[in-house]
Amino acid sequence: MAKHEVKLSANVADTIRPDLARVNQHPAWHALRSVAERITTPLLPDDYLKLANPLWSARELRGRVLEVRRETLDSATLVIKPGWGFRFDYEPGQYVGIGVLMDGRWRWRSYSLTSTPAGSQRGERTITITVKAMPEGFLSSHLVGGVMPGTIVRLAAPQGNFVMPDPAPSSVLFLTAGSGVTPVMSMLRTLTRRGQIGGPGSIVHVHSAPTEADVLFAGELAELVNTHDGYRLSVRATRAEGRLDLARLDDVVPDWRERQTWACGPEGMLDEAQRLWASEGLQDRLHLERFAASRAAARGTGGTVTFERSGKSFEADAATSLMDAGEQAGVQMPFGCRMGICQSCVVGLLEGHVKDLRTGAEHEPGSRVQTCISAASGDCVLDV
Amino acid sequence: MAITDVPAFTHLTDADIENLGFELDAIRADIEDSRGERDSRYIHRTIAAQRALEVAGRLMLAAGSRRSAWWAGTVTLGVAKIIENMEIGHNVMHGQWDWMNDPEIHSSTWEWDMSGSSKHWRFTHNFMHHKYTNILGMDDDVGYGVIRVTRDQRWKPFNLVGNLLFNTLLAIGFEWGVGLQHLELGKISKGRDDRAATLVRVREFGIKAAHQLIKDYVAYPALTSLSPAATYKSTVKANAIANVIRNVWANAVIFCGHFPDGADKFTKTDMVGETKGQWYLRQMLGSANFDAGPSLRFMSGNLCHQIEHHLYPDLPSNRLHEIGVRVREVCEKYDLPYTTGNFAVQYGKTWRTIAKLSLPDKYLRDTADDAPETRSERMFEVLQSNPELGYTATDPTTGRRRGLNTAIATVRAWRRDKRSAK
Numbered sequence: 001m002a003k004h005e006v007k008l009s010a011n012v013a014d015t016i017r018p019d020l021a022r023v024n025q026h027p028a029w030h031a032l033r034s035v036a037e038r039i040t041t042p043l044l045p046d047d048y049l050k051l052a053n054p055l056w057s058a059r060e061l062r063g064r065v066l067e068v069r070r071e072t073l074d075s076a077t078l079v080i081k082p083g084w085g086f087r088f089d090y091e092p093g094q095y096v097g098i099g100v101l102m103d104g105r106w107r108w109r110s111y112s113l114t115s116t117p118a119g120s121q122r123g124e125r126t127i128t129i130t131v132k133a134m135p136e137g138f139l140s141s142h143l144v145g146g147v148m149p150g151t152i153v154r155l156a157a158p159q160g161n162f163v164m165p166d167p168a169p170s171s172v173l174f175l176t177a178g179s180g181v182t183p184v185m186s187m188l189r190t191l192t193r194r195g196q197i198g199g200p201g202s203i204v205h206v207h208s209a210p211t212e213a214d215v216l217f218a219g220e221l222a223e224l225v226n227t228h229d230g231y232r233l234s235v236r237a238t239r240a241e242g243r244l245d246l247a248r249l250d251d252v253v254p255d256w257r258e259r260q261t262w263a264c265g266p267e268g269m270l271d272e273a274q275r276l277w278a279s280e281g282l283q284d285r286l287h288l289e290r291f292a293a294s295r296a297a298a299r300g301t302g303g304t305v306t307f308e309r310s311g312k313s314f315e316a317d318a319a320t321s322l323m324d325a326g327e328q329a330g331v332q333m334p335f336g337c338r339m340g341i342c343q344s345c346v347v348g349l350l351e352g353h354v355k356d357l358r359t360g361a362e363h364e365p366g367s368r369v370q371t372c373i374s375a376a377s378g379d380c381v382l383d384v
Numbered sequence: 385m386a387i388t389d390v391p392a393f394t395h396l397t398d399a400d401i402e403n404l405g406f407e408l409d410a411i412r413a414d415i416e417d418s419r420g421e422r423d424s425r426y427i428h429r430t431i432a433a434q435r436a437l438e439v440a441g442r443l444m445l446a447a448g449s450r451r452s453a454w455w456a457g458t459v460t461l462g463v464a465k466i467i468e469n470m471e472i473g474h475n476v477m478h479g480q481w482d483w484m485n486d487p488e489i490h491s492s493t494w495e496w497d498m499s500g501s502s503k504h505w506r507f508t509h510n511f512m513h514h515k516y517t518n519i520l521g522m523d524d525d526v527g528y529g530v531i532r533v534t535r536d537q538r539w540k541p542f543n544l545v546g547n548l549l550f551n552t553l554l555a556i557g558f559e560w561g562v563g564l565q566h567l568e569l570g571k572i573s574k575g576r577d578d579r580a581a582t583l584v585r586v587r588e589f590g591i592k593a594a595h596q597l598i599k600d601y602v603a604y605p606a607l608t609s610l611s612p613a614a615t616y617k618s619t620v621k622a623n624a625i626a627n628v629i630r631n632v633w634a635n636a637v638i639f640c641g642h643f644p645d646g647a648d649k650f651t652k653t654d655m656v657g658e659t660k661g662q663w664y665l666r667q668m669l670g671s672a673n674f675d676a677g678p679s680l681r682f683m684s685g686n687l688c689h690q691i692e693h694h695l696y697p698d699l700p701s702n703r704l705h706e707i708g709v710r711v712r713e714v715c716e717k718y719d720l721p722y723t724t725g726n727f728a729v730q731y732g733k734t735w736r737t738i739a740k741l742s743l744p745d746k747y748l749r750d751t752a753d754d755a756p757e758t759r760s761e762r763m764f765e766v767l768q769s770n771p772e773l774g775y776t777a778t779d780p781t782t783g784r785r786r787g788l789n790t791a792i793a794t795v796r797a798w799r800r801d802k803r804s805a806k
Contacts, residue, residue: 003512003516003521003522003524006512006522007512008578008581010507010511012503012506012507012511013492013503014503015492015493015494015495015501015502015503016487016492016493017493017495018493038598038599038603039599039603039604039607041595041596041598041599042495042496042497042592042595042596043435043495043497047435047488048435048439051432051435051436059488060487060488099485101424103420103421104419104420104421104422104423104424104425104483104484105424105483105484105485106484106485106486107485108485336506336507336510336511336515337510337511337514337515339515340698341510341511341514341515341697341698342506342507342510342511342514342515343477343478343479343482343491343492343506343510343698344506344507344510344511346479346482346490346491346492347492359413359416361416366485367485368482368485368487368490368492370479
């Protein structure tokens with residue numbers, strides 16, 4: 001191709017500028033930042049200030065780990081003080097993305113917040129997440145056992161639809177298992193703070209864990225039972241008693257059909273719950289949270305590539321580059337050299353995994369990838 | 385006429401070239417596997433030190449009234465700008481640090497401290513220059529359209545004065561040359577551009593350049609004029625000189641990469657069906673290093689390792705030195721040249737070539753098949769046409785295959801003898 005045509009057809013991705021829209025909550029600070037930016041351009045004042053204190057930057061959400069509190073043998077609660085730009089008006093039950101620096105790389109996972117939102121009143125300016133070390137989850141093991149107080153982590157804004165409304169419904173069932181109790185803990189703490197735990201029978205909580213010793217927040221839940229008549233807790237130690245059979249839910253919670261239910265736990269339990277509620281025509285009373293984050297890459301199998309912003313998708317095999325997939329789907333993909341050297345085509349990988357066609361290396365969700373030399377490794381979603 | 389056939393020029397078989405590709409791939413794999421905390425710490429510290437240096441320079445300019453403080457501030461600021469553009473900006477935009485998955489140190493987000501926009505640079509440099517390196521008619525960096533840097537380019541009357549003049553102007557205003565390159569003023573003036581695309585680019589460039597100009601020539605001078613030790617004018621001057629220090633330095637380092645003697649040029653035929661190994665070869669033959677200790681290496685943004693940088697544009701700059709040791713071994717194994725030399729000598733050679741090439745070809749002794757700045761496979765025809773040289777493909781005593789280095793040395797020796805015999 002002649003030089004002229006190469007130049008005319010090229011489509012280089014714009015340089016992504018920092019998104020400071022969310023810091024508009026402090027208009028005065030924002031105005032000051034805009035003025036100071038005249039002398040710090042092309043950087044932001046934040047890029048200098050964060051060298052003095054990593055939390056003094058609204059360019060990327062950050063937090064400092066203040067405390068790592070052991071909950072059970074294989075789980076811990078991280079108390080994190082977020083830096084500039086973090087909004088504390090999240091909803092109880094939402095999760096937060098957390099990026100941890102490991103071997104020089106930032107790796108991202110999502111965890112349910114277990115703290116209560118500050119709402120309008122100025123509460124303590126920290127958040128907590130509670131992490132259970134997974135056997136194959138090197139990042140979760142690192143968070144439980146390897147993170148020291150003082151560590152700086154990256155944060156993504158809280159999100160998720162698995163939330164407790166305000167005011168709370170009068171009759172609630174929490175159905176949790178294992179670390180599925182974490183978003184519910186945020187809800188319980190919030191309900192307690194708001195004084196929204198009603199009279200006897202208003203909240204029933206059925207929780208499963210392998211043994212009594214594995215129950216997260218066991219002390220706090222027992223305390224809640226003692227202080228609130230409206231909160232009833234039923235713990236099932238599955239190693240001794242076997243898994244809870246939802247077909248016999250009537251025995252444990254006879255009035256479950258009348259309750260708004262929040263369920264969080266292993267995939268199998270949630271599928272079963274979904275079938276049960278659907279069979280009774282009560283889907284609108286069931287709220288589910290699935291933890292799909294730790295799913296491993298499907299190792300070079302290809303998959304459905306979804307292009308988030310253009311709303312298109314394409315079924316690509318393991319040898320088709322994401323760029324080819326996009327172009328065949330009719331997406332205006334940014335491109336340059338098409339051989340992996342120019343970084344013109346880098347876009348964000350929102351979900352799923354992709355494989356570097358040159359080296360076979362897998363990239364995780366939350367990273368940015370060169371589409372010309374990457375292929376889908378299972379289903380994935382690109383920010384383009 | 386520049387190289388048209390890379391395998392023929394390099395005296396390598398297809399199998400050799402394939403193996404060379406594998407060996408160079410293996411170096412990449414080793415570095416990729418060993419990237420980690422040490423490298424991440426390196427770039428974070430470099431960025432922190434650069435920002436501290438810049439603040440220090442600006443403070444000296446604001447607070448010191450003495451001439452020596454002014455100079456110290458100016459030079460400090462110039463050095464800070466050099467580090468920002470070269471060791472940080474250029475390398476970050478190449479994606480050398482993308483593996484860290486840090487959105488703040490990433491090719492897709494970095495904007496650098498100079499008048500050109502990083503988006504345009506990723507096109508003209510990362511794409512056009514690094515993919516079509518030294519291919520005449522494809523890589524605009526071969527003379528930037530105004531300087532005749534190889535006798536493959538036809539002589540035009542304006543070269544007579546223009547070559548040295550434009551080279552000087554480009555060195556002083558390098559950031560503007562870089563910034564304007566993607567706008568292609570030549571094409572605009574001839575009306576051969578795509579107007580809509582041009583307008584978008586002019587806008588992008590205009591916004592970036594305006595921010596830079598306001599910073600260095602309005603905002604900072606106004607701010608420092610509040611200090612009793614400085615004036616508006618003293619800061620304007622200091623910032624201008626700091627920018628020029630950076631421009632001249634960056635220009636010198638970059639010219640040492642592709643214009644000293646021994647950095648070869650190629651024709652478009654080389655691109656057709658080019659294999660990975662041939663691509664590697666073109667990058668190696670088209671680039672030149674210069675010898676540097678740790679501080680010169682750092683100040684050049686590790687572009688003293690231009691050869692390694694062109695082989696692996698996206699591997700972290702702090703690793704290029706160790707990569708260089710291995711690349712050199714590969715070059716020796718395949719009897720390939722590894723062009724390097726003293727920095728001042730290499731830079732001097734670029735000026736010498738540019739000065740020479742301001743003259744029309746009839747005043748030049750060498751042809752485009754065998755000149756310091758460009759060669760072609762035709763330079764080896766003398767090895768066949770002069771049987772008295774006794775040149776064979778393998779060395780009769782060692783049994784080792786003769787490669788490009790030996791062939792070049794033989795032709796050179798023959799030419800020297802011929803000249804001295806006259």
